Amino acid sequence: MKRSNAPLVWSLFGAGGMLAALVGPALVFVTGIAVPAGILMSPDLMGYQRMAGFAHAWPGKIIILAVIVLFLWHAALRIFHMLHDFGIHAGTGAKLVCFGLPLLCTIAAAYWLLAL
Amino acid sequence: MSTQTDKRRPYVRSVDGWWKRDPYYMRYMAMEATSVLVAAYAVILLVGLARLSQGEAAYNGWLEALKSGPSIALHAVILVVFLYHLWSWFKVMPKTMPMIFVDGKKLPPETITYTGVTLAVVVNVIVLIILV
Numbered sequence: 001m002k003r004s005n006a007p008l009v010w011s012l013f014g015a016g017g018m019l020a021a022l023v024g025p026a027l028v029f030v031t032g033i034a035v036p037a038g039i040l041m042s043p044d045l046m047g048y049q050r051m052a053g054f055a056h057a058w059p060g061k062i063i064i065l066a067v068i069v070l071f072l073w074h075a076a077l078r079i080f081h082m083l084h085d086f087g088i089h090a091g092t093g094a095k096l097v098c099f100g101l102p103l104l105c106t107i108a109a110a111y112w113l114l115a116l
Numbered sequence: 117m118s119t120q121t122d123k124r125r126p127y128v129r130s131v132d133g134w135w136k137r138d139p140y141y142m143r144y145m146a147m148e149a150t151s152v153l154v155a156a157y158a159v160i161l162l163v164g165l166a167r168l169s170q171g172e173a174a175y176n177g178w179l180e181a182l183k184s185g186p187s188i189a190l191h192a193v194i195l196v197v198f199l200y201h202l203w204s205w206f207k208v209m210p211k212t213m214p215m216i217f218v219d220g221k222k223l224p225p226e227t228i229t230y231t232g233v234t235l236a237v238v239v240n241v242i243v244l245i246i247l248v
Contacts, residue, residue, distance in 0.1 A: 016154075017201075017205050018205070020154055020198065020201055020202075020205070021201060021202040021205040021206065021232075021236045022235075022236050022239040022240065023239060023240060023243050024154070024157075024198040024201065024202070024240075025195060025198045025199050025202060025240050026240040026241075026243035026244045026247070027243070028157060028191055028194050028195045028198050029191075029195055029244070030243075030244070030247050031161070031164075031182070031191075032157075032160075032182065032187070032188065032190075032191025032192075032194060032195070033188055033191050033192060033195065035182075036179070036182040036183040036187065036188060036191075037183070037188055040248060041247065041248060043179075045247065046179060048168075048172045048175050048176060051168055051175070052168060052172075052175075055165070055168060064161075064165060067158075067161065068158050068161050068162050068165065069158075071154050071155070071157065071158035071161075072155060072158045072159075072162075074151065074154060075151040075152070075154045075155035075158065076151075076155070078148050078150075078151030079151050079152065079155065081148065082145075082148050082149070082151070085135065085145070085148065087131040087132065105158075105159075105162055108162070108166070109162055109165060112165050112166055112168070112169040113165065113169075115169045116168065116169050
């Protein structure tokens with residue numbers, strides 16, 4: 001029997017959805033609104049030295065990778081199923097785009113994190 | 117939909133806009149559509165990571181771009197979408213997780229939803245407190 005990759009994709013979907021619910025709103029508020037607009041938080045929070053230091057250590061690398069990669073895979077599965085909901089046949093091309101792009105982004109994120 | 121070239125001309129029911137027929141379907145689609153902005157936010161962070169790996173000047177350019185009006189407006193929309201995701205994620209949780217029985221009775225779906233939402237609010241507040 002051919003092994004299915006569905007459990008792997010579903011685990012990433014579930015983990016990403018849970019992480020997005022648990023920390024997503026706080027992260028979006030801090031990185032996209034509070035720090036850039038200078039509300040409540042100091043701009044130094046996301047300063048180069050601080051972020052480079054955070055991404056240099058292993059706990060930081062794992063946190064950054066988890067947020068980016070799990071959010072992407074969570075979204076990928078939903079977008080893939082949305083194609084079906086809109087009446088677009090989800091064939092090989094749709095699979096390549098919906099799962100190939102997050103895979104590329106995963107590799108890129110890991111590469112950039114290791115370079116830091 | 118695909119054009120019909122078959123001589124039999126069988127009836128093919130259109131699926132266009134099916135989700136507009138019922139508020140339940142629209143809530144389902146709204147939940148699924150949150151994924152587009154979740155992906156957008158992940159890509160914004162990924163660009164930030166790429167810039168960070170390229171050095172201070174590149175990273176500061178990304179920070180400057182975040183300060184622009186359109187970026188802050190986009191993040192305000194993304195924030196609303198993430199809050200809707202938080203709610204809808206735990207709203208469907210009773211259907212997506214295995215059933216839980218307490219004292220021989222099935223745990224009510226509302227209990228699962230409200231426990232999840234409360235937990236998520238607490239974790240988000242803890243993250244904010246750590247970062248402030």
